[in-house]
Amino acid sequence: MAKKILIVDDDKVIVFIQKRTLQINGLLADTLDFSNGKLALDYLKSQNEESCKYLVLLDISMPVMDGWEFLEAIQEEDFSKQLSVVMLSSSIDKADLLKSSQYSQVLTYIEKPLDAAKCSKIIELCKAK
Amino acid sequence: MNQNSIIFQLIEASPYPQILVTPDYPDFTVAYVNQSLLNASSISRDEVIGKGVLELSHRLFDKAHAESIISGLKQVLDEKKSNENAISINTKWKAKNEPLFNDKGELEYILRTASEIGLITNEGYKSIFKQAADAIFISTGEGYLLEVNDKACAMFGYSREELLTLHAKDLVSKDDLEATPLLLKDLPEKKSIVHERKAIRKDGSIFFISLSATLLHNGDVLTIARDITNRRVQAQALKQSENRLKAMFNHEPNCVKIVDKELVVLDMNAAGLEIIEAECESEIIGKEVLPLIAEEHRSSYSNAHLKAYHGTPSKVVFKLIGLKGGVKWMESQAVPFTDYKNNSKCILCITRDITDEKEANDLLKKSMERFELAASATNDAIWDWDKVNNKTWGNKRLHELYGRKNDTGYFNSDTFFPQVHPDDREELISRLNTALKNKAEKVSGEYRFKTSTGEYRHFFDQALIAYNDLGEAVRVLGAMQDITERKKSEEALLKSDQKYRYLFNNNPLPMFIYNFETLKIVDCNIAACRKYGYTREEFLELTIKDIRPVEKIPQIEKATSIVVKAGDFHQGVWEHMTKDGRLMNMEITNHIIDHEGELSALVLANDITEKFKASQELLKSNRRLKSSNRIAQLGYWEFDLASKKVSWSKELFKITQIGKNKKSVSIENCFKIIHPDNVETITNLLNQCIEKQQANESYFKLIWPNNEIRHIHAVIRISKVENNMVTVLEGTLQDVTERIEYIKAIEDQNEKFRKIAWIQSHVVRAPLAKIVGVANLIKQNSLSEIEKEELLTHLLDSSAELDQIIRDIVEIAEQVRIDANG
Numbered sequence: 001m002a003k004k005i006l007i008v009d010d011d012k013v014i015v016f017i018q019k020r021t022l023q024i025n026g027l028l029a030d031t032l033d034f035s036n037g038k039l040a041l042d043y044l045k046s047q048n049e050e051s052c053k054y055l056v057l058l059d060i061s062m063p064v065m066d067g068w069e070f071l072e073a074i075q076e077e078d079f080s081k082q083l084s085v086v087m088l089s090s091s092i093d094k095a096d097l098l099k100s101s102q103y104s105q106v107l108t109y110i111e112k113p114l115d116a117a118k119c120s121k122i123i124e125l126c127k128a129k
Numbered sequence: 130m131n132q133n134s135i136i137f138q139l140i141e142a143s144p145y146p147q148i149l150v151t152p153d154y155p156d157f158t159v160a161y162v163n164q165s166l167l168n169a170s171s172i173s174r175d176e177v178i179g180k181g182v183l184e185l186s187h188r189l190f191d192k193a194h195a196e197s198i199i200s201g202l203k204q205v206l207d208e209k210k211s212n213e214n215a216i217s218i219n220t221k222w223k224a225k226n227e228p229l230f231n232d233k234g235e236l237e238y239i240l241r242t243a244s245e246i247g248l249i250t251n252e253g254y255k256s257i258f259k260q261a262a263d264a265i266f267i268s269t270g271e272g273y274l275l276e277v278n279d280k281a282c283a284m285f286g287y288s289r290e291e292l293l294t295l296h297a298k299d300l301v302s303k304d305d306l307e308a309t310p311l312l313l314k315d316l317p318e319k320k321s322i323v324h325e326r327k328a329i330r331k332d333g334s335i336f337f338i339s340l341s342a343t344l345l346h347n348g349d350v351l352t353i354a355r356d357i358t359n360r361r362v363q364a365q366a367l368k369q370s371e372n373r374l375k376a377m378f379n380h381e382p383n384c385v386k387i388v389d390k391e392l393v394v395l396d397m398n399a400a401g402l403e404i405i406e407a408e409c410e411s412e413i414i415g416k417e418v419l420p421l422i423a424e425e426h427r428s429s430y431s432n433a434h435l436k437a438y439h440g441t442p443s444k445v446v447f448k449l450i451g452l453k454g455g456v457k458w459m460e461s462q463a464v465p466f467t468d469y470k471n472n473s474k475c476i477l478c479i480t481r482d483i484t485d486e487k488e489a490n491d492l493l494k495k496s497m498e499r500f501e502l503a504a505s506a507t508n509d510a511i512w513d514w515d516k517v518n519n520k521t522w523g524n525k526r527l528h529e530l531y532g533r534k535n536d537t538g539y540f541n542s543d544t545f546f547p548q549v550h551p552d553d554r555e556e557l558i559s560r561l562n563t564a565l566k567n568k569a570e571k572v573s574g575e576y577r578f579k580t581s582t583g584e585y586r587h588f589f590d591q592a593l594i595a596y597n598d599l600g601e602a603v604r605v606l607g608a609m610q611d612i613t614e615r616k617k618s619e620e621a622l623l624k625s626d627q628k629y630r631y632l633f634n635n636n637p638l639p640m641f642i643y644n645f646e647t648l649k650i651v652d653c654n655i656a657a658c659r660k661y662g663y664t665r666e667e668f669l670e671l672t673i674k675d676i677r678p679v680e681k682i683p684q685i686e687k688a689t690s691i692v693v694k695a696g697d698f699h700q701g702v703w704e705h706m707t708k709d710g711r712l713m714n715m716e717i718t719n720h721i722i723d724h725e726g727e728l729s730a731l732v733l734a735n736d737i738t739e740k741f742k743a744s745q746e747l748l749k750s751n752r753r754l755k756s757s758n759r760i761a762q763l764g765y766w767e768f769d770l771a772s773k774k775v776s777w778s779k780e781l782f783k784i785t786q787i788g789k790n791k792k793s794v795s796i797e798n799c800f801k802i803i804h805p806d807n808v809e810t811i812t813n814l815l816n817q818c819i820e821k822q823q824a825n826e827s828y829f830k831l832i833w834p835n836n837e838i839r840h841i842h843a844v845i846r847i848s849k850v851e852n853n854m855v856t857v858l859e860g861t862l863q864d865v866t867e868r869i870e871y872i873k874a875i876e877d878q879n880e881k882f883r884k885i886a887w888i889q890s891h892v893v894r895a896p897l898a899k900i901v902g903v904a905n906l907i908k909q910n911s912l913s914e915i916e917k918e919e920l921l922t923h924l925l926d927s928s929a930e931l932d933q934i935i936r937d938i939v940e941i942a943e944q945v946r947i948d949a950n951g
Contacts, residue, residue: 011895013923017902020916024909061891090894093887112895113902 004052007033008040008070009059009088018057018088018114025119029055036062037070044079054082055126057114060089060096071103084129086110086122137161146170146243148182149229150202151474152236156181157202158474160238160467169243179440179465179474198241201226205239227343232324264338264354267345272297272313275349284338284356286331297352302327302335316344325357337361383481384459387466390438392418392431395475404459404482406451413452423448423456430461437463437476446483458487510588510609512540517603521545527609532581550577550585565602570594572605575612587616639734641668644727648672648689651729660736662708673732676705678712695728697721702737714741759783762864767848768796769857770819775799784841784864786833804830804838811843818845819855828865840869881945885938893938896931900924 005027007018015033022031034040040056060067067087074080087100087109097109107125110118140147146166150157159177167174170189177185182202186195201224204212211227229238258265264281268274277292285292285300297313298306305327312322322342329335336358343351378385384401388394394413397405405421407413422430426447433445442464449459459480466477483490510527514520521540523531531540531548549557553576564572573591580586592607633640639657643650653668661668661676673689674682681704699719706712716735721728758764764780774793781788785802788794803811807829814827824846830838842863849857903924907917 011899013899013927014902016919016923017899017906020906021902024911061895089891090898091887091890092894093890096890112898113905115902115905 003029004054005029005031006040006043006054006056007031008035008037008056008062008067009033010035010062011059014059014112021114021116021119025116027119027123037065037067037073039064041065041070041073044074044083045077047079050079050082052082053084054079055122056083056085057088058085060087060091068099071100071105074105075103080105084126086125088112088114140240143242148177148241149238150182150241152202152206152228152239153474154203154206155183155199157183157199157239159185166243198224202239202241206236209236229323261353264356266297266352266354268297268313268350268352270313270316270344270348270350272311272350281354284330284354285328286334291331300328302329313342313350316342316350325361328354381479383479386418386478386480387475388418388434388478389475390435392434392476394418401480404451404457404480405449406453406455421449421451423450433461434463434476434478437465437478438474440465446487449480457482458484508611510611512607512609514541514605514607515603516605519543530578530580530609548579550579553577564594568596568600578609586611586613588612639736640732641734642722642724642729642731643673644724644729645689645693645721646728648674648685651724651727657734660707660713660734661705667708676707678704678706693721693728693730695721695723702741705734714738755780764862765859766862767857767859771856773797781862784839784862785831802831802833804832806830814843814845815858818847818858822847822850822855828869838866839864840866878945878948881941881948885941885945889938893931893934896927896934899927900931903927 005022007015009015009018019031019033032043034043037058044054058067058070065073067089071085074083083105084107085103085105086107087096089096089109090112092111100106100109107129108121110121137149140149140161140163143163143165146169147163148159148166149161151160159180159182162174162177167177172189183195183199186198190198201212205226205228209228211225213225224241224243227240227242228236229240231237258276258278261278261280264284265278266274266281267276273296274293277289279289282289282292287295298311301311309324309326312324316322323340325337325339327335328338336356337360338354339357341353345351378398380400381398382400384397384404386394386397386401394416397407397410397413402408402410402413405413419427419431426445430445430447433443436443442462444460444462446458446460449457451457460483461478461480463476463478466475508526510530511524512527513522515522519541521542521544523540527540528534531544546554546558557574557576560574561572563569571591571593573589575587575589577585578588588609589612590607590609592605594602595604595606597603633652634654636654637656639654639660641650641653641657649672650669653665655665658665658668663671674685677685685703697719698721699717701717703715703717704712705715714737716737718733718735720731720733722731723729724731758780762780762784764778764784766778766781767776768774769776773796775796777788777791777794781794782790785799787798787802800808800811810827811829814825817823818825824844826842826844828840828842831841832838842865843860844863845858845860847855848859849855903920906912907920907924912920
């Protein structure tokens with residue numbers, strides 16, 4: 001079963017950091033990045049691989065379509081079951097943590113920056129699902 | 130008249146039934162009957178005198194007999210000579226009718242003498258002759274005496290023998306003979322002569338006789354003489370009396386007249402002429418009187434006079450119309466009268482002018498009628514006590530009191546006083562006696578009188594006393610007024626008065642009465658004395674000004690200067706002062722009353738000093754509450770479900786901007802100003818309160834007329850429940866717009882703070898996270914120099930970004946501070 005990692009963040013530094021960190025920590029799947037939720041959504045709609053699993057590292061604050069809007073948008077989509085979302089945000093607001101837990105696709109909420117320990121946790125969660 | 134008397138006496142002396150009638154055909158009125166006839170016929174003289182023989186005969190005898198009698202009398206009238214006829218063919222009686230002429234030779238009477246056929250025998254005749262009461266002489270036609278009876282001897286003082294030697298003229302005085310010679314020579318023609326003579330006795334003494342000389346069949350003369358000396362004296366006296374009567378007749382102030390059967394006036398005195406307005410006798414004498422009588426009275430006048438004509442005196446009142454038209458009321462008394470001058474039967478009338486009397490009587494009658502009417506109409510028992518005769522007249526009411534029906538029975542002091550209550554009797558009698566003794570005009574008294582039902586009723590009796598010239602009480606006129614009900618009312622009033630007096634004196638509230646004009650206190654109760662600190666004597670020396678502080682006196686003077694009347698009622702709170710100068714707030718109730726004839730005020734004074742203080746406090750509290758409500762923009766309302774009206778106030782107007790100056794507003798108008806978003810909410814809220822009977826509250830918006838939206842906090846409670854149904858709701862409306870806006874401002878501010886926090890969370894931490902991430906990567910030894918160079922560049926950029934973010938935060942905080950301070 002093929003797996004793809006979608007990094008959805010508008011900050012290139014963060015995208016760089018996340019890609020290098022994933023790479024360093026052994027997550028060598030096909031990694032794609034999108035600067036807002038809308039681009040990621042369009043991509044997912046364009047894919048017809050029902051057997052493919054997607055791990056989405058989703059930032060909240062983005063232009064065009066933020067993280068929350070993206071989560072709302074995928075709820076009615078068939079591919080939503082193929083998605084596992086990790087909220088990866090610089091916000092330490094508990095409201096954001098609480099809100100994210102209301103979406104079934106969200107595995108966890110992780111504060112930036114991504115590091116080795118956080119990568120390990122993601123791998124564990126993905127395995128558990 | 131004297132002559133007639135002689136005739137009557139001779140007839141009376143006759144032993145034969147004799148009747149003397151007047152020659153008035155066909156009646157032949159009976160002028161006299163003797164006792165012999167009365168004895169024979171068993172009738173009384175009064176039944177006969179004045180009656181017609183014709184009528185009498187028809188009554189006493191059969192028709193044929195009556196006609197025979199009239200026929201015999203008629204024959205005398207026609208022939209002027211005597212005759213005989215049988216009284217009845219069935220009887221043994223015969224009658225002789227003889228004409229009697231007066232001294233003028235006129236036929237004055239017809240004497241009818243009855244005798245039994247063959248009765249008068251010589252013996253019988255002699256016996257009668259001898260025993261006759263009158264002197265009887267039988268003489269020759271020339272006057273020589275042939276026979277005399279014993280009476281004749283006794284009358285003239287001669288013996289029979291001496292008399293038989295004398296001539297008739299020897300028995301008459303010379304002067305009388307010279308004046309009037311003997312009339313014997315006239316006898317053959319007249320058959321009978323009646324006249325008077327001056328006679329002379331044997332001893333020369335003179336006396337008067339009446340003579341009746343009758344020529345007998347044999348040519349002798351029968352003379353009957355009666356001593357009339359005494360009668361002459363009487364006649365002279367009578368003559369004088371007649372003269373006096375004539376004088377009286379002429380000078381009689383009343384009308385004296387003589388009328389005949391046809392009411393033709395035969396004579397009338399001077400007064401009569403004046404009354405009928407006649408200038409002279411000729412205007413009335415010989416004329417009928419009826420034309421002078423008012424038409425409506427002519428019938429009664431005629432009847433009364435005809436009745437008198439036939440012997441029954443009668444009286445009639447009539448209206449006379451004088452010859453000159455003057456009208457007078459007259460009263461006439463008519464009696465039968467024989468005019469001997471004309472020898473006819475007529476009517477004597479004495480008529481007096483009663484015009485004034487009648488008017489007075491009419492007035493008196495009307496007055497009496499009015500009195501009777503008043504006496505019968507009044508409920509008073511009217512009584513009139515004739516004290517002299519001790520008889521009392523009473524009206525119907527008095528009869529009722531005695532239980533007498535049909536106004537029968539009599540009253541007097543003997544029937545009255547026993548009916549008076551024993552306890553009142555003595556005083557009543559004493560009062561009456563004192564009044565009589567003091568010649569008082571009036572007397573009055575109250576007493577109990579036992580009525581026919583046995584009940585004692587109270588009466589007030591007032592009477593007028595009339596005295597005669599001697600000062601003696603002769604009449605007492607009074608009226609008994611039944612005052613039982615009044616007495617009962619007075620007793621009830623007395624009891625009531627006592628009861629109210631008790632209530633007044635013992636009333637726990639101070640009460641006093643003052644004269645409304647003088648303001649002087651005239652009565653007070655115990656509580657008033659106690660409250661104001663005065664004794665009763667001291668209190669009654671005061672005016673109402675004395676129980677007020679000096680500065681309030683002008684106020685009380687103004688208040689008592691208004692016009693009031695009994696029954697008026699005033700109430701107010703006044704400041705009163707006790708004897709020791711302590712001020713009290715008194716709630717005064719004034720009832721204007723008539724107290725012993727003076728316009729006064731009954732005052733009920735209630736000390737409300739404490740209550741007044743409390744009410745002042747309450748007033749202050751209410752003011753505070755109103756102020757609070759005004760400040761809090763809180764309005765109270767009541768919603769009556771039946772009328773669908775909501776009670777309104779000034780505060781509610783301020784809150785809603787509707788119902789200015791109104792006491793109530795309809796629920797529909799209330800709903801019109803509720804914001805459409807809240808109408809359903811408020812409707813449900815009200816329904817919920819009504820159905821579940823529980824209080825509730827809510828916020829809603831309403832729209833003012835200027836479209837401004839206001840936020841209202843409504844509280845709803847149950848005010849009244851009837852038959853388990855809510856009928857009245859109450860609650861408050863509070864304008865909370867400012868509060869809401871304030872909260873919103875706070876929330877806005879909070880939002881800004883949240884935004885700062887968010888910025889801190891998201892924006893500030895974003896470059897920080899990048900710096901940490903870059904640092905973590907640099908720490909890895911696997912990076913190339915180029916990668917390290919790139920990471921250092923990212924590190925510098927992120928640090929610069931963080932610096933800028935911190936600056937932005939400081940700027941936003943400053944802006945929030947400025948906004949919060951307005």
